[in-house]
Amino acid sequence: MVESKEELVLEGGDSICFACHQGLPCFTRCCRDVNIYLTPYDVLRMRRALGMGSSEFLSRYTRSFLAKVTHVPVVQLLMDPETLNCLLVTDEGCRIYDDRPWACRMYPLDINPRKPGSYRLIAGADKCFGLKEAQSWTLKEWLSSQGIEPYERMEALYQSIMPAGFKPGGIMDAGLGKLIFLAYDLDIFMEMVKDPKFRKLHEISEPEFNEAMSNDEKLLELAFGYIKGQLEELYGLA
Ligand code: SF4
Ligand code: SF4
Incomplete structure (x- = not known):
């Protein structure tokens, strides 16, 4: 069992205790003032859930630009400039929960850049109270419960379009x-x-x-x- 604290790494058969629900004092706090970078598949799922085209979605809900120096496209989910809340959050949670982006599905975990196939906790139980809940998951069960598989498949395809010789950050x-x-x-x-x-x-x-x-x-x-x-x-x- 992996205890819930920041920067712990999960891999293989590790397990995590977690349950996110409306009764928690932190409910939707993680949907405020966050940097969420979207993938092409995130945009597809989100704009379809909202019943709009990609161009309208990108202009209403994101800030998109080519990164300085590298010129790689960056698409960032907009927050409300006054409240700093995500434009898609309601008191009941995410308006497009079934189609929320990869980063939101993974929270409070993220890919561990130091070891492929492993994940790290990016928030502790002091912020993400769901980590204090009793429900236990293996890493595999967790990823499956979050519907990660099609996102990983599409991301692998996206990464494969880069030309041979192009290094990440190049x-x-x-x-x-x-x-x-x-x-x-x-x-x-x-x-x-x-x-x-x-x-x-x-x-x-x-x-x-x-x-x-x-x-x-x-x-x-x-x-x-x-x-x-x-x-x-x-x-x-x-
Ligand atoms: S902080 Fe954690 S438990 Fe609280 S709403 Fe966000 S994901 Fe759920
Ligand atoms: S897209 Fe949904 S889950 Fe993600 S930050 Fe916005 S409201 Fe929260």
Whole structure:
């Protein structure tokens, strides 16, 4: 059993005591004044839950930019400028709980950058009272209960679009950063792919196109494939 305190690492068969519910004094405090960086799959799930397109979601709920120096796209969830609350929090909890982003699912855990496959506690029981609850989970049970699997699968695909030779934190041309941003703003990519000339040029078959038009996840996978192909061609030239 791993005791609940900051910076403890969980891996393999470790377990954690945790339960988050409305009766806790900290309920929704973790949805205030936080830096949450979104992945393309987070944006897909959130904008779909809110019943809006990616462009509208990005402009209403996020601040997006290309990182200084590296030009990698960054999409940050906005907080209310007056209350500092997340724009999606209510007294009852998250408005889009089933589609909340990866970082919110994982809290109070995060990936441990020092050891792949392990996780670390980023808040103690003094802040996250759920860690004082009796319900016990193995790490595997915890990840499954939080619905992490599709997020990890999509994130692995996203990471695989980076050109060989590009190291995390490395510098890329701003044009390439804008190209990667298409994975966040699938409305734009959808318009591109609707053009038969575009599909012919990039060898997108009709079955692939039809599937992507009716399935958001397939559209994102198609965007990843397109971006990867373009990056491979352009990276060496940039
Ligand atoms: S601080 Fe922890 S227990 Fe409290 S609401 Fe957030 S996740 Fe739940
Ligand atoms: S998206 Fe939902 S869970 Fe995440 S900070 Fe906002 S209200 Fe909280």
